[in-house]
Amino acid sequence: MSNKETLLSFGKYPETSLQQARKQRDEARELIKQGIDPCSLPKYQLFVKVQLIKYRINNEKVSID
Known part of the structure; x- marks a missing residue:
């Protein structure tokens, strides 16, 4: 982390109470x-x-029934 101030947004009001x-x-x-x-x-x-x-995609075992 730097000591520089940053802006953190949590969403727009009223969508975020x-x-x-x-x-x-x-x-x-x-x-x-x-x-x-x-x-x-x-x-x-x-x-x-x-x-x-x-x-998951690379290690998924496919079974053919």
Whole structure:
């Protein structure tokens, strides 16, 4: 993480309620305390999902009945 200030958006109002935004803000603060950049987390989660899908496709056993 850098010391540079960044903007983190949780969605547009009213699609995202104030209560939801506050909860996500608190979660982001916890990640920062752990040294994790909350802005990079969605990219990492997407990367992991793609890798898991690729693994499942390549290692799936096809049975012909």
